[in-house]
Amino acid sequence: MSDVMNDLLDGTLDDIADLPTFEPFRPGAHRAMCSMELKEFQGHGQIPVVTLTLLETIELTTPLTEDEEPQVEGSQCNSAYFLDNEFGAGKFKALAVNFSEFAGSNKLRDIIEAVVEVEVIVVTSINYGKDDNKKKDMSKVYLDIKEIAVVT
Numbered sequence: 833m834s835d836v837m838n839d840l841l842d843g844t845l846d847d848i849a850d851l852p853t854f855e856p857f858r859p860g861a862h863r864a865m866c867s868m869e870l871k872e873f874q875g876h877g878q879i880p881v882v883t884l885t886l887l888e889t890i891e892l893t894t895p896l897t898e899d900e901e902p903q904v905e906g907s908q909c910n911s912a913y914f915l916d917n918e919f920g921a922g923k924f925k926a927l928a929v930n931f932s933e934f935a936g937s938n939k940l941r942d943i944i945e946a947v948v949e950v951e952v953i954v955v956t957s958i959n960y961g962k963d964d965n966k967k968k969d970m971s972k973v974y975l976d977i978k979e980i981a982v983v984t
Contacts, residue, residue, distance in 0.1 A: 856909045856975035857884065859957045860892035866954070866980070868931075868947040876914050880924055880944055882977065883910040884954060893957070911975045927977055934982045951983040 840848070857864075865885040870878040886907045896902060913927075914920035924940075932938045935946035954977060961972025 855903075855907065856958055856973055857886060857907070857954075857956045858889070858892055858896075858903060859894065861890040861953065861955050863887040863890060863983070864952055864954055866947055866950045866952045868944040870944060871912070873912065873914070876916055879912055879914055879920075880928075880940070881910050881912045882927065882947075883908060884952075884975075884977075887951070890953070909975045911977055927980055930980050931982060953981050953983060955979040 862884075864887055867883045867885075868880055869883075871881045873879045886903055886905055888905065889902060913924035915924060928940060928943050929938075931943050931947050931950070934950065935943040937943060937946070957976045957978055959974045959976045961969045961974065963969040
């Protein structure tokens with residue numbers, strides 16, 4: 833058995849890192865790795881999806897309560913942009929423009945293909961979906977990327 837495995841088995845549960853989560857980042861500023869890809873989405877064709885992997889939380893909009901734990905480094909979240917409507921297209925344009933210099937192009941496909949594990953500073957908030965009666969549904973939680981900048 834390897835030394836790593838023996839050390840792990842001789843340790844305590846507190847010695848093992850928590851499992852990264854897949855949930856929207858809490859509202860605030862974060863340092864993260866960013867990737868983009870096109871994914872097929874039923875009824876919409878291919879859409880850009882932005883995936884963020886948390887490196888560290890810099891500052892939260894609202895401090896954690898006593899019951900809340902900080903998000904674990906490595907936690908992931910994503911945001912999909914439906915380019916077949918003006919809101920999705922406009923939100924993606926506002927995000928993608930921040931990567932055009934990095935990608936060396938202002939073509940969307942070039943930007944999407946260039947953004948693979950790019951370190952960013954990102955400011956996030958949360959959006960909530962709506963139920964069948966068009967009322968806010970707190971069980972449908974979505975990441976909203978307010979600002980993003982490539983770390984150079």
